[in-house]
Amino acid sequence: MSTASVAEASWPQGSVNPDAGDVSRCKYVIKDSQLGDGYFSVVKECMNVYTRDRFAMKLISKKTVEGKLWLIQREVKLLKAVSAKIRELEQSQAACKDTFEGHHHVLQLFDYFETNQNIVLVTQLCSHGDLYEKIIEAGSLDVSKQVKSYTACLLSAIDFLHENGVVHRDLKAENVLFRCRVTELSEYSRRGSHYDHHAHDLILADFGLATNLNGNENELRECVGTVSYIAPEVVRCYGISRLAPSEAKTIPTYGAAIDVWALGVLAYFMMTGYMPFDCETDAETKKCISEGDYYVDEELKSDKSLDSKHFWNFVHLCFTIDASDRPRSQDLKKHPFVQEFFFTENQPEPFGDRIALVKSTSSSSLHNLGTPSRSSSSSSLAALGRSENGSSLNLINIESRDAKLDRVRETLKKTLSMTSIAPLRNNYVDPATQNKKNSTFKLEPMPPSNSLMNGCFSLTPESKSNFTTSPVVSRTHSSTEMGRIMSTGESNGTSLTRQSSGLGNEVTEDEYSKVASTTQRSSRKTGAQFDF
Numbered sequence: 001m002s003t004a005s006v007a008e009a010s011w012p013q014g015s016v017n018p019d020a021g022d023v024s025r026c027k028y029v030i031k032d033s034q035l036g037d038g039y040f041s042v043v044k045e046c047m048n049v050y051t052r053d054r055f056a057m058k059l060i061s062k063k064t065v066e067g068k069l070w071l072i073q074r075e076v077k078l079l080k081a082v083s084a085k086i087r088e089l090e091q092s093q094a095a096c097k098d099t100f101e102g103h104h105h106v107l108q109l110f111d112y113f114e115t116n117q118n119i120v121l122v123t124q125l126c127s128h129g130d131l132y133e134k135i136i137e138a139g140s141l142d143v144s145k146q147v148k149s150y151t152a153c154l155l156s157a158i159d160f161l162h163e164n165g166v167v168h169r170d171l172k173a174e175n176v177l178f179r180c181r182v183t184e185l186s187e188y189s190r191r192g193s194h195y196d197h198h199a200h201d202l203i204l205a206d207f208g209l210a211t212n213l214n215g216n217e218n219e220l221r222e223c224v225g226t227v228s229y230i231a232p233e234v235v236r237c238y239g240i241s242r243l244a245p246s247e248a249k250t251i252p253t254y255g256a257a258i259d260v261w262a263l264g265v266l267a268y269f270m271m272t273g274y275m276p277f278d279c280e281t282d283a284e285t286k287k288c289i290s291e292g293d294y295y296v297d298e299e300l301k302s303d304k305s306l307d308s309k310h311f312w313n314f315v316h317l318c319f320t321i322d323a324s325d326r327p328r329s330q331d332l333k334k335h336p337f338v339q340e341f342f343f344t345e346n347q348p349e350p351f352g353d354r355i356a357l358v359k360s361t362s363s364s365s366l367h368n369l370g371t372p373s374r375s376s377s378s379s380s381l382a383a384l385g386r387s388e389n390g391s392s393l394n395l396i397n398i399e400s401r402d403a404k405l406d407r408v409r410e411t412l413k414k415t416l417s418m419t420s421i422a423p424l425r426n427n428y429v430d431p432a433t434q435n436k437k438n439s440t441f442k443l444e445p446m447p448p449s450n451s452l453m454n455g456c457f458s459l460t461p462e463s464k465s466n467f468t469t470s471p472v473v474s475r476t477h478s479s480t481e482m483g484r485i486m487s488t489g490e491s492n493g494t495s496l497t498r499q500s501s502g503l504g505n506e507v508t509e510d511e512y513s514k515v516a517s518t519t520q521r522s523s524r525k526t527g528a529q530f531d532f
């Protein structure tokens with residue numbers, strides 16, 4: 001997808017003069033509690049006062065991204081292009097026999113604007129937690145019901161992006177959100193289904209590091225991502241910012257294959273509850289990644305079920321060191337681990353002998369088998385002026401490896417016994433008939449353009465607002481590595497979580513519900529515009 005085809009946004013405008021009234025009123029109210037936060041942003045639930053639709057609002061502090069606005073512009077441009085493509089595909093109603101259609105699982109952008117303090121993105125609301133939480137809560141996921149279907153779903157999402165010339169570059173459990181909770185576990189068992197239908201709720205979010213595969217080739221040498229998830233070809237880009245341009249150019253560019261590597265890391269994390277490439281030190285982790293040296297639990301590997309066997313082969317292929325030899329996302333759809341979710345009839349099988357391969361030796365004891373801590377992306381480390389040691393590397397190192405393994409095994413046993421209680425009635429579901437029925441995707445109508453901000457500058461006049469509270473001090477910062485770096489003063493970024501959004505439109509839960517019903521009444525009765 002070429003973002004060049006999308007009209008160049010004039011935003012952020014920068015040249016507006018708020019004093020001259022060159023502003024728009026904010027068309028959203030926001031909840032004062034937050035859905036989440038990241039290194040750059042805080043995310044809150046909001047409601048469009050004209051349509052009453054609810055969205056997620058990502059508030060990116062201009063102070064935090066000072067001098068790096070291009071990073072946010074890139075994110076907006078990509079999200080706009082991706083959202084337009086999703087709309088186009090869905091409206092074309094092209095027949096698809098796959099259970100998971102990639103464009104159903106990518107975060108959509110609806111609106112964007114700027115205020116004095118923030119750049120604001122209004123996206124699809126995913127208020128049911130993220131995959132990281134889900135894995136940590138469960139210890140690990142069930143290979144047959146969850147790891148397989150979740151991996152298939154994410155594979156469809158990255159394949160959609162790759163097909164459209166986009167590489168995500170930050171695929172990780174923290175960036176996979178759940179849009180809604182369709183069914184309880186018992187319900188999908190009752191329906192005789194063989195996989196967890198929450199797989200249909202997965203949304204790949206955070207396009208902060210995504211870029212075009214056909215754009216500026218220097219971007220494909222940026223050392224970005226989250227350390228535990230980066231591919232060997234990204235490791236090779238460490239320190240590139242310190243090289244002379246002529247020297248930097250000698251480092252090969254990377255491509256879509258880095259997302260395939262990250263998908264392997266995420267599948268492994270779902271299966272085991274720990275990371276394949278997490279060592280005591282950053283240097284050790286990079287070495288393990290470069291050598292494709294990941295830990296294989298002998299006990300898990302000795303599980304001779306077909307799903308387990310296929311799982312190990314799948315991750316082994318994702319961890320192919322040579323990117324040109326690594327299977328592409330479209331090839332992996334034909335892999336026996338996930339193939340039942342994709343329509344691959346009469347297509348050649350691309351793996352040959354490699355399908356039998358699994359890692360033969362267990363790797364060194366360097367690996368950290370503890371529960372990984374939530375990580376922030378080390379976005380273009382050099383570009384952001386941060387030290388390369390400021391990674392999201394897990395630093396848990398107190399327990400012995402054996403103690404950690406025992407703990408992981410215990411959790412795993414518990415998880416397996418809990419999830420295998422309900423017998424399966426019908427082990428095969430025809431994807432062609434089942435996919436639409438189970439999908440939780442519905443293409444939301446695009447709000448009418450007069451209810452959108454469309455990139456403008458907003459200065460909400462607080463005095464005219466019926467629902468404004470004084471600026472809030474929001475909840476504690478999430479304990480990300482980057483959060484810690486910021487609070488210890490190693491970054492000159494400003495923590496957003498200590499500020500209000502600057503919109504002056506935050507409302508409490510009660511006030512928010514009141515706005516919902518008031519707006520409904522007023523717009524239904526009079527069609528009048530809501531006035532702050």
Ligand SMILES: Nc1ncnc2c1ncn2[C@@H]1O[C@H](COP(=O)(O)OP(=O)(O)OP(=O)(O)O)[C@@H](O)[C@H]1O
Nearest residue numbers: 035036037038039040041043056126206208376377
């Ligand atoms: N659409 C959404 N719906 C609900 N919650 C969301 C949504 N988008 C983001 N969040 C929450 O906010 C958090 C931060 O969002 P996001 O990852 O986009 O920010 P970021 O500043 O780019 O983060 P990072 O530091 O990981 O780069 C997410 O981990 C998630 O918990």
